[in-house]
Amino acid sequence: MIAWIIALSLMVIQVLNLCTILVMIFRRRDEPIYIIAWTMIMTFIPFIGFLLYLLFGHGPIIKEKRTFLDxxxxxYYQQAVDSQLEMMDSVSTIQSSYMSLIKFNLNYNRSILTRRNxxxxFSDANDKYERLLSDIEQAQDTINVLYFIIRGDESGKALIKALAKKAREGVKVRLVYDDGGSFMTPSSVFKPLKEAGGIVVKHYPAKFKIFTLNWNYRNHRKIVVIDGTIAYLGGMNIGDEYLSKNPKFTPWRDAHLRVKGGIVQLLQLRFFKDYAAVIEDISDLxxxxxxxxxxxxxxxLDEDETFMQLVCDxxxxxxxxxxxxxxKLIMTAKKSIWIQSPYFIPDSEFLHVLKIAAHSGIDVKIMIPVIPDNHFVHRxxxxxxxxxxxxxxxxxFYEGFLHxxxxxxDQEMATVGSVNMDVRSFSINFELAAFIYNDTMAKQLVEQFKLDQKDCRRLDFEYEKSKSWFMKAEESVYRLLSMLM
Structure with missing residues (x-):
């Protein structure tokens, strides 16, 4: 009897695996390497492999909500199409080599070029937090906040306290946080803001529901918009570790922007579209x-003549x-490409264009942290x-944690945002990045990069020789799995 049950169970698992593979081939039409990798996993670890696919391989179930925001x-887009291409041709402050990138982002990504910004x-979270709390204190009308991570520590409580104070004063406060990124944060942390009249919602609650598996698809954006005139974006979440208070991740280096000007409208729009996707009661909309x-x-008109595009994905x-x-950005480089990222897990095409650039004589530098916050990702x-x-x-290797x-x-333009150089940021998470066509800002980032180099170890082939066989085995297995998750 037991043998029959086991045989029947194995048969059911194999049928599920086969159906899943057929769905990948004929329904979703995934990349061949993706299908092959999942087939291998479901063959060698049948039941667990199937569950892993449900959790990580199944695309998000997103309910379309058509609103006035669309x-x-x-x-905005039609105004850009009608006028901005002509405007770009008459602007001398943007290098001509970036015109094709601007047009690509406009046509392919619907990313509007904003002129006055x-x-x-901020390279240090202490400065960013101080400035942010000051702006919140001076808010007169509205505050919209979206973060991937809000910790329940001193930093998180300080933010909630500041927002609650403004809510009691009559300022309209909305807070969206990602339930996966903030999974360890008790809901009681947000209670003071709710009691003060603020609105607090989770982005895609991290629940396991068969055929509604949004757990793997997280909102990694960081957006704050104050009074519709000041905004923040970049890599810094809210937590004590960002202030180098966690000895394990010290020193912590990051990049964030405070912006005013045309880009603020686009960040406000992005916030409300993310907000609209997760709220149940639309009366606030x-x-x-x-x-x-x-x-x-x-x-x-008092803002600087700095051109920016906001790319969201x-x-x-x-x-x-x-x-x-x-x-496309990398393909525009003529002299140099300098990258900082906590994770570097590119797909084959992204890696290929970087190699082509380097073989073409372009100076390509990549800086990653020596301290891992995730062993799987670091390896x-x-x-x-x-x-x-x-x-x-x-x-x-940055001797600390580089976030x-x-x-x-070319030391002339740059991007700053929430995007890691990995498959997750490119294909799975909700992300955004500011494309900044301003050599003054680019040079500021260059100077910070050079300062960071003083705290780095430049790697060579001796590093590869020093790897143990076990480390190399880990790298091989994890690299295969990284394409799936």
Missing amino acids: AIEEQ TLEY NEVESNIERYFRSVS GPDQKTDHMRAAYI TTTSYIKELLEAGIEVY SKIIII
């Missing part, structure tokens, strides 16, 4: 629709906006070092 987005760059001028302020998009934008990252070195790419997510091209 009309605003379309209006004032930027403030009706208030926004009735008071558009309250949230989408006109741009002051996520599993709700049908195209790979971020990956394509970064590949996968180190699996690429030999290939990078063989292509003539300089690789640096900065930037690309600097």
Whole structure:
């Protein structure tokens, strides 16, 4: 009897595996390497492999919510199509070599070029937190906040306290946090803000529901918009570790921006679209629709002449906006490509264009942290070092935890955002990045990169020789799995 039960169970598992593979081939039409990898996993560990696919391989179930925000987005885009291409041709402050990148982002990513922007760059979270709390204290009307991680520590409580104070004063406060990134944060942390009248919602609660598996698809963006005139974006979440208070991740290096100008409207729009996707009661959105001028302020002519584009991507998009934008960005380089990222797990095409650039004589530097916050991810990252070195790419280990997510091209333009150089950021998470066409900001990032180099170890082939057989085995296995998760 037991033998029959076991045989029947194995048969059911094999049928499930076969059906899953057929769905990948004929329904989803995934990449061949993706199908082969999942087939291997479900063959060697049948039941566990099937469960892993349900958790990590199944695409997100996203309910489309058509709102007035779509009309605003379309209006912005049409205005850009009608006027911005002509405007770019008459602007002398942007290098001509970046015109094709700007047009690509506009046409492929629907990323609008904003003209007047004032930027403030933070490499240290202490400075960013102080500035953010000061801006929150001075808020008069509205505060919209979205973070991947909000810890229940001193930093998280300080933010909630500041937001609750403004909510009691009559400021409209909305807070969205990712339930996966903030999984260990007790809901009681947000209680003071709720009691003060603020709105607090989770982005895709991390629940396991068969055929509604959004657990793997997290909102990795960091957005704060204050009074519709000041905004923040970049790599810093809210937690004591970002302040180098966790000895394991000290020193902590990061990159974040405070912005004013045209880009703020786009960040406000992005916040509300993410907010609309996860709220159940749309009455608050009706208030926004009735008071558009309250949230989408006109741009002051006093702002700097800094051009920016906001590129957003996520599993709700049908195209790979971020990956394509970064590949196009790298292809525009003529002299140098400098990258900082906590994780470097590129797909074959992204890695290929970097190698082509290096073999073409372009100075390619990649800086990653020596301290791992995730063993799986760090070991996968180190699996690429030999290939990078063989292509003539300089690789640096930052002696601390490097969380900065930037690309600097020719020391003339740069990107700052939430995007890691890995498959997860390119294909799975909800992300955003600012493309900054301003050599002053680029040079500021260059100077910070050079300062960071003083705290780095430059890797060579001796590093590869020092790897144990077990480390190399880990790299091989993790690299295969990284393409799936």
